[in-house]
Every structure is written in structure tokens, then in C-alpha cells.
Amino acid sequence: MIMKNVRLFMLNLPEVSKLLAGRLKSAFMLIVFVLTCLEIQAQLRSAVVSPEILPDNKVVFRLYAPEATNVSVNGEWMQMGEISELARNDTGLWSVTIGPLKPEFYGYSLYVNGVQVLDPANSQIKRDGTRNASVLLVPGKESELYAVNDVPHGTVSKVWYDSPTLGLNRRMYVYTPPGYETSTQSYPVFYLLHGGGGDEDAWTTLGRANYILDNLIAQGKARPMIVVMTNGNPGQTAAPGHRPPMSAQQGAAGGMGNMMFEESLVKDVIPYIESQYRVLTGKANRAVSGLSMGGLQTMNLTFNYPGTFDYIGVMSMGMTDMSNMGIQTDPNRDQKIEALKNAGYKLYWIACGVDDFLYESVITLRNKLDEHDFNYVYRESTGGHTWPNWRIYLSEFAPQLFK
Amino acid sequence: MIMKNVRLFMLNLPEVSKLLAGRLKSAFMLIVFVLTCLEIQAQLRSAVVSPEILPDNKVVFRLYAPEATNVSVNGEWMQMGEISELARNDTGLWSVTIGPLKPEFYGYSLYVNGVQVLDPANSQIKRDGTRNASVLLVPGKESELYAVNDVPHGTVSKVWYDSPTLGLNRRMYVYTPPGYETSTQSYPVFYLLHGGGGDEDAWTTLGRANYILDNLIAQGKARPMIVVMTNGNPGQTAAPGHRPPMSAQQGAAGGMGNMMFEESLVKDVIPYIESQYRVLTGKANRAVSGLSMGGLQTMNLTFNYPGTFDYIGVMSMGMTDMSNMGIQTDPNRDQKIEALKNAGYKLYWIACGVDDFLYESVITLRNKLDEHDFNYVYRESTGGHTWPNWRIYLSEFAPQLFK
Known part of the structure; x- marks a missing residue:
């Protein structure tokens, strides 16, 4: 029945x-x-059309579920704990109209009798680590920077490389800018790191980094550059579904904080990119940035390998005591800050939202850098520890690179 | 509540x-x-672990749904109309153990009070056109050919190219074999076409073509080759979520049967690939194959452009009267078959399952070719019009290419 x-x-x-x-x-x-x-x-x-974006940016969600007794929607435009109940009509079609919503790239889920599900009428999904969500792009000025516009598009390649440091053959995504294939030019390289729970897919799927770069380059705001998006989990070869059977080495490299990923980026990834692609080398032609865990890795990379990157972006991460996680504060941190200062760099950019749960740690970072008269630019935004902020930060950081 | x-x-x-x-x-x-x-x-x-594959290849599906009153599972291992009901325990966890299942890459869905949903405990999803399904890879001999094995992996690139024929900037996937980046060698090219409802993503996500090629190449069964996977819908720029706003041209090119895609492949795609990649040219170094709609396009491409491809694979498609769809049978088909025969080719391979709904049309195709003493190899399999068959056909066709 x-x-x-x-x-x-x-x-x-x-x-x-x-x-x-x-x-x-x-x-x-x-x-x-x-x-x-x-x-x-x-x-x-x-x-069943769902979601339907109305001309005034109100959005209709619909689900055909004649046997369900309760259907609701929860999305990234909401506060925590908030839901919108859908109402059932006499054919069994449930619907609700919400908003208007601000132009943004939102994740959302439906709840059918308490079970969180994707919207079956919507083929578009974003995966954040092990979780999937349906997605909704409300068009408009604010979301224009990462929309798929009618501009030249770069190539996104899924590339496997050997990491002797981690003892793994691993996958990364490499963005080459429009024209790379036909030009004879060499390009600077931007290493872009994801956060905890993410993988090499995060910056294109959740961050829409390739479309942000396409748009910035088309508008003449950013220099054409190669963007390298690695998997920042040192024990992983690749995202779920793309991993060979667990080998003896796998998992041995553990999580963040043991510096293994950072070492592999410098010793394995950079040499691979610089030998396989038509790139400019030296610190003047290398940038690194990451969010959250990737922000920690950015600090580790730049304090431990001074003279490697001229452009440094720390998003939504600062300095804090993580000894409870088994991550000890580097006893030589002060010397390392001085070493980076002496090696020189062109931009140390720190971005954080006022509602970010790591906001206090960013104050600690800034105080520590101030102690050393260490030059940095601080960008404080509204909002918290979220992809809407990281997409904006990328769109602001990339134009400052290699100039 | x-x-x-x-x-x-x-x-x-x-x-x-x-x-x-x-x-x-x-x-x-x-x-x-x-x-x-x-x-x-x-x-x-x-x-909540779901699906859990037990050592004997039985599979446990689980869903935590205390408020649901009916939960079932439907998957590609079942006959039509079949479901397995999950049973609720007193904590609200539903589960069922099924199988043992044959090693295969299966899609499946759960049903919660009648609503078809993805398995929230499983991050792995395959998209078939506008539909998503959770996926389950049961390991074993039969699925080994498309598993992610510990072998060198080729690169899969998402590439945008101009199609003057269709008036669109379009996306395709290009597989370059392991070693492409470091070698100075030139490679033959295999154009691999999806079926109706699919797009440029289908052959890697549903067909696992890149892993099949990786495995065949690692075993020395297939020559290293470039595989080009286009979007076969002439009105589409790219898969959902990757399309620029609809332009005036878009949609104008219509669907299958109008030969626009075929023309664009010959006039736009092949010249692009041959100018951008390190490839061998001429018909001896070009193969084409497709399933269902892509099989029709393969026939169109090879009968209308004789002397372009030496290796031709028609999967799950034959000759039939499609005038009801507005697709007229080519009045010059007989002359064109003769033209291809005269131009020469090395392999014309036809594959179909005995349960395929197009099985009769394949008999018609074979009869027509027999009338012309046209040389072909016919491979009849079990099963029907399904990806398990197309993955097997690819694994059998690719080793015969460029030898």
C-alpha cells in the first residue's frame, strides 16, 4: 500500500x-x-518543482509524500534549531514558501517524519566530508562572484601524485586558468587548504573556488594563476569513494597538528607541481591560504618554512592552546615568527568573522604577531565559521596575490 | 517534538x-x-553504519527514524517492484539484512513513509541525469575491474571548449593516462559517449571509466590512451549546477537525432583535442563508442563521417524506426554503410544484452549490416540496458583498441 x-x-x-x-x-x-x-x-x-525561486527571492519547497505525517525544512539561512514546517494539501503534496532569501549558495535538508533527507526533486548536492546536503543558489549581486557566468572557464583536474613523506599515492585538484593550455606563459601558484572534515573536493564544491577565480580573472581583478587544492588529512589518499583499499600505511599519518601534511606539501606537492606544470617558482610566485584546520596548516607552513611563500592567508583560525587534542604549542614559535619576518613576505592576511567560535584565538594570534612587530593585514567580517565567509575571503585574497 | x-x-x-x-x-x-x-x-x-557489507557479502541497511512508521529499501540488485522492509527496534533504529549480493556497483534508495530518500549514513552518491541514488560497491572478482585499486591513476580533467557548431562554450571530461604529464609520447584518443538523460559526468561517475582504464592499463590489457567524455545533449553546456545562465542559443540545438552533436564532435571536439593534447591523429588513432543514445550517435558519426574512426563500438542500440520521435531514418543509409566499408575500419563492435529492450533493434542493425557484407563483431551478454553491462562492455572494448 x-x-x-x-x-x-x-x-x-x-x-x-x-x-x-x-x-x-x-x-x-x-x-x-x-x-x-x-x-x-x-x-x-x-x-514536483523544488526548490522554486520566486522573482522576489522567496523560495518554495515541495515534497510529494502522501504517507508522511510531518515534513519540515532546515537550511543554512536559518538560526540554529529553527525549522519551517511544510503543509500538506489533499493530494499529499507538502509545501512551504519562505524568505525572501539573500542571494547566497545555501545547503538545506528536508525532514520526513523526523528523518533528515535530501530534496528528491533537486539533483544538486554538496558534500561536506561525510554529509550531503541539497543546494540552492539564490542568484543576485552577493552570489554573482561564484556563479557560473558566461566567461572563460579554467580547467579543474583530479590529479594523483606520490607522497613519499606520507607513503601514499594521493589525489589533489588542480585549477589551471583559462588559456593555460594554449599559452606558453608560466603561472604563479596558490595552494588553497580546506578545513577539518573536508577533503580535496571541498574548495570546488563548497567553496566554488574555480568559478570565483574564473570570475575574478575575467574581470581583470586577479592574475591568472594555478590553484592547487590538496587533501589536508595526512592519513587519507582521497575523498570517500576514491580511496584504494586501506593499505598498511594508511591512517598511520594521523590527523592535524603532527606537521606531516605540512611537510608533504613542501616536500612532495610543491616539487610535483613545479615539475609538472608551467609555473613560476620562488616565494614571490607562491601563495598559501586555508580555513580553520587549513588556517592552522597555513600558519605551520609559513612559520616552519620561512621563505617559501610571499602571500599568506589565515582564514578563521588563530593561536590557541590545543594541548587537550595532543597538539602542543611550538616552544620555538617566537623564534619562528622572527624567522618568517626576517625571510620576508609580501602579505600576511588574517580574516575572521565576529561570530566565529575561534574569534578569541584570532585576537591571541594578532597580539602575538604585534609583540614581534610582525606586519599583517586584518580583515574582520560579519558572520561566523561558514563557507559564505570563506568564499568572500577567497574573492578578496586572490586579487591581492602576485602583484 | x-x-x-x-x-x-x-x-x-x-x-x-x-x-x-x-x-x-x-x-x-x-x-x-x-x-x-x-x-x-x-x-x-x-x-549508524549503513550499508554494512558483511564478510559473506550480505548487506545490512540501517536508518535511525524513531518517528517513521514504514521504512524499506530498493536497489539495483532487485527485480522491479521488489522492496525489502526494514524492521524497527525499540530505540527507533530500523534495519534489514539482505543478500548475499554479487560483487557489483549498485544504486539504492530508502523509503521513509513512502518518500524515496538517500541513505543519510552513506556519503557516496551517484547522479544519473537529474536523479541521485546512494551507492554500494560490493567488492569481489566481478567488481574488481572498476574498483579504485592501488595502481597508477590517470588524471580526469573538466575542460571547457568552444563549440562554434552549437554556439556554446561547453564542458567535457578528459582522461589522460598515468604518465601522460611526464612522458613525451603521443597517445591515441577514444571518444566515449553517454546515453539519454546523462551528461559529461556519466561515464566517470556511473561508468567508472577512469578506474576501468587505470586497471586495464596497469594490467597491460589496454594501451595507454586519452578518453574524451563529452556532453551528448547538443542544447546543454554542462551538467546541472555547472551551466551559465541560459543564453539565447541554449536549447536551440534540441535533442538527439538532429546530428548537431555529431557534427560538433567532428568539427569542434576532435580539432580541440588534437590541438590541445599530445595525441596521435588519423583514423588509426581514433575510437568512438557509446551506449543507447550514444550508440545511435556512434552509428551516426561513423556512417556520416567515414574514414574518421578505425575503432567503433555500438552498445545497447540498433536500428529502428524512430519517426514518432521526429527522427527520420536516413534515406541514404545503405550508401553510407557502403561508404564506411570502402573507407575502411579495423573494428566494428556491437554489444547488447539479451534482456535489453532494444535487443530487436540490434537484430535489425545486424541484418542490415549483413546485407552489405559489412564486417562486425557481435558480443551478446546476459542482462539488459544497464550500467553493469556498459562497464563490462567498456572493459572488453578498450583492450581491442589501437593494436
Whole structure:
């Protein structure tokens, strides 16, 4: 009984056809039948449009769920604990209109009798570590910077490289700017690091880094550059679904704070990129930035390897006591800050939102740098520890690079 | 009330932290708190393991849904209309053990009170056109050919190119084999086409073409080659979520059967690939294959552009009257078959499953080719119009290329 309605949505065509093949002898009739089924399927699916963005940026969510007794929606435009209940009509279609929403790239989920689910009418999904969410891009001025615009697009490549430091063959994403393939020019390189729970996919899927760069380059705001997005978890080869069977080495390298990832970036990733791609070398042509865990790694990389990067961006991360996590504060931190100061750099950029749970740690970082008369630029934004902020930070940091 | 249980699973950390920031004055305490929350979240998520593959290849599906009254699972290992009901325990955890399953890469969905949903405990998803499904790879001999093995991996690049024929800037996926970046060698090119409803992502996500090639090349079964996976819908720039705002041209090129995609492949894609990549040219170094709609396009491409490809693979598609879809049978088809015969080719490979709804059309195709004493190899498999078959066909066709 319960399955009756949903069955319409999941006609398994090959199987239907197999069952009917004996009866519909003519291949022509069979094809007409199958195409009719496909059309019906498509119409049924398209009958439920969700989400629908109205001209005033109000948004309608819909779910066909005649057997459900409670349906609600939760999205990144909401405060914690907030939900919007959908209302059922007499056909079993649930809907709610919310907003208007500010132009932004939002994740959201539906709840069906308490179970968090993706919106089945929406094919677009973003994965954040092990969690998926349906996505909604409300167009407008604020989201224009990461929209897929009608501008030249760079190439995003999924590249496997050997990391002797970690004992793994690993995957990274490499963005090459529009024109890379046809030019003979060499490009500067920006190493862009994700946060805890993320992987090499995060900056393109959640951060839309490739489209941000496309747009900045098209507007003449950023120099064409190569952007390298690694997997910052030293025990991982690649994102879920793209990992070879666990080998003896895997997992041995542990998590953040043991400096293994940082060492592998300097010893394995940079040499790989500089030998495989047409790039400019030396610190004047290298930038590094990361958010949260990637911000910690950015500090580690730049304090421990002074003279490697001229452009440094720490997003949503500062200095704090992490001894409870087994991460000891470097006893030589003061000397290392001096070493970076002496080695020289062109930009040390720190960005944080006033609502970020790490806001206090950023004050500690700034105080520590001030003690050393260490030159940095501080950018304080509204909001917290979120991708909307990191997308904005990227769009502000990238234009300052290699100039 | 209903939301109470699921709330535990969706603690919004930045927001929690914001609320508590006023109370927990010390950044240290705050970080400890947040990390504790992260740990709890991770434990709660990992508490529900689904799917769990048991040593005998039985599979356990689980869903935590205390408020649901009916939960079932449907997957590609089942016959049409079949479901397995999950049973609820007294904590609200639903589960069922099924199988043992044959090693294969399966899609599946859960049903919660009649609503088709992805498995929230499983981060791995495959998108087929506008539909998503959770995925399950049961390891074993049969699925070994497309597993991510510990072998050298090629690079998969998302490349944008101009198609003057279609008036669009479009996206395609290009697989370059392991060693491409470091060698000075030139490679042959295999153009691999998806079916109706698919796009440029289909052959890597559903077909796992890159891992199949990696494995075949590592075993010495296939020559290192470049594989080009285009978007076969002439009105589309790219997959959903990667399309610029609809331009005047878009959609004008319509669907299959109007030969626009085929023309664009020959006039736009091949010249682009041959100018941008280190490739061998001429028909001896070009292969083309496609499934279903892509099989029709393969026939169109090879009958209309004889002398372009030496290796031709038609999967799950034959010749049939499609006039009801507005696709007229080419009145010059006989002459074109003769033209291809005269131009010469090395392999014309046709593959179809006995349960395929297009099986009859493949008989028609073979009869037509037989009329012309046209040389081809016919591979008949079990099964129907499905990705398990297309993955196998790719693994059998690729080793025959460029030898």
C-alpha cells in the first residue's frame, strides 16, 4: 500500500521492458512504449518543482509524500534549531514558501517524519566530508562572484601524485586558468587548504573556488594563476569513494597538528607541481591560504618554512592552546615568527568573522604577531565559521596575490 | 517534538558556539567544548553504519527514524517492484539484512513513509541525469575491474571548449593516462559517449571509466590512451549546477537525432583535442563508442563521417524506426554503410544484452549490416540496458583498441 504512490516515480524501464518484451513483439512498438514511459517519468518528476525561486527571492519547497505525517525544512539561512514546517494539501503534496532569501549558495535538508533527507526533486548536492546536503543558489549581486557566468572557464583536474613523506599515492585538484593550455606563459601558484572534515573536493564544491577565480580573472581583478587544492588529512589518499583499499600505511599519518601534511606539501606537492606544470617558482610566485584546520596548516607552513611563500592567508583560525587534542604549542614559535619576518613576505592576511567560535584565538594570534612587530593585514567580517565567509575571503585574497 | 531526536545529529557548531561564546569566556574552554561536540556528532553519525557489507557479502541497511512508521529499501540488485522492509527496534533504529549480493556497483534508495530518500549514513552518491541514488560497491572478482585499486591513476580533467557548431562554450571530461604529464609520447584518443538523460559526468561517475582504464592499463590489457567524455545533449553546456545562465542559443540545438552533436564532435571536439593534447591523429588513432543514445550517435558519426574512426563500438542500440520521435531514418543509409566499408575500419563492435529492450533493434542493425557484407563483431551478454553491462562492455572494448 505504502509503496503504491512512489512506484510511479521509480519505473525500472529495463525491467518493465523485459517483462513486456514477450508481448510487444515489434521493436518499434516497444520503443514507443518505453519512450512514453520515460516521458511520463519525466513529467511526474518535473511535476514536483523544488526548490522554486520566486522573482522576489522567496523560495518554495515541495515534497510529494502522501504517507508522511510531518515534513519540515532546515537550511543554512536559518538560526540554529529553527525549522519551517511544510503543509500538506489533499493530494499529499507538502509545501512551504519562505524568505525572501539573500542571494547566497545555501545547503538545506528536508525532514520526513523526523528523518533528515535530501530534496528528491533537486539533483544538486554538496558534500561536506561525510554529509550531503541539497543546494540552492539564490542568484543576485552577493552570489554573482561564484556563479557560473558566461566567461572563460579554467580547467579543474583530479590529479594523483606520490607522497613519499606520507607513503601514499594521493589525489589533489588542480585549477589551471583559462588559456593555460594554449599559452606558453608560466603561472604563479596558490595552494588553497580546506578545513577539518573536508577533503580535496571541498574548495570546488563548497567553496566554488574555480568559478570565483574564473570570475575574478575575467574581470581583470586577479592574475591568472594555478590553484592547487590538496587533501589536508595526512592519513587519507582521497575523498570517500576514491580511496584504494586501506593499505598498511594508511591512517598511520594521523590527523592535524603532527606537521606531516605540512611537510608533504613542501616536500612532495610543491616539487610535483613545479615539475609538472608551467609555473613560476620562488616565494614571490607562491601563495598559501586555508580555513580553520587549513588556517592552522597555513600558519605551520609559513612559520616552519620561512621563505617559501610571499602571500599568506589565515582564514578563521588563530593561536590557541590545543594541548587537550595532543597538539602542543611550538616552544620555538617566537623564534619562528622572527624567522618568517626576517625571510620576508609580501602579505600576511588574517580574516575572521565576529561570530566565529575561534574569534578569541584570532585576537591571541594578532597580539602575538604585534609583540614581534610582525606586519599583517586584518580583515574582520560579519558572520561566523561558514563557507559564505570563506568564499568572500577567497574573492578578496586572490586579487591581492602576485602583484 | 518530532525534531527532538534528529536535532542531535545536526548541531550547528558555529551557531552553538556563538550562543555560548558570551558564557565561555576562555577561547580554550570554547575550543574544548566545540571539539567535544564534533566528537559527539561523529560518534552519533558513525553509530549508524549503513550499508554494512558483511564478510559473506550480505548487506545490512540501517536508518535511525524513531518517528517513521514504514521504512524499506530498493536497489539495483532487485527485480522491479521488489522492496525489502526494514524492521524497527525499540530505540527507533530500523534495519534489514539482505543478500548475499554479487560483487557489483549498485544504486539504492530508502523509503521513509513512502518518500524515496538517500541513505543519510552513506556519503557516496551517484547522479544519473537529474536523479541521485546512494551507492554500494560490493567488492569481489566481478567488481574488481572498476574498483579504485592501488595502481597508477590517470588524471580526469573538466575542460571547457568552444563549440562554434552549437554556439556554446561547453564542458567535457578528459582522461589522460598515468604518465601522460611526464612522458613525451603521443597517445591515441577514444571518444566515449553517454546515453539519454546523462551528461559529461556519466561515464566517470556511473561508468567508472577512469578506474576501468587505470586497471586495464596497469594490467597491460589496454594501451595507454586519452578518453574524451563529452556532453551528448547538443542544447546543454554542462551538467546541472555547472551551466551559465541560459543564453539565447541554449536549447536551440534540441535533442538527439538532429546530428548537431555529431557534427560538433567532428568539427569542434576532435580539432580541440588534437590541438590541445599530445595525441596521435588519423583514423588509426581514433575510437568512438557509446551506449543507447550514444550508440545511435556512434552509428551516426561513423556512417556520416567515414574514414574518421578505425575503432567503433555500438552498445545497447540498433536500428529502428524512430519517426514518432521526429527522427527520420536516413534515406541514404545503405550508401553510407557502403561508404564506411570502402573507407575502411579495423573494428566494428556491437554489444547488447539479451534482456535489453532494444535487443530487436540490434537484430535489425545486424541484418542490415549483413546485407552489405559489412564486417562486425557481435558480443551478446546476459542482462539488459544497464550500467553493469556498459562497464563490462567498456572493459572488453578498450583492450581491442589501437593494436
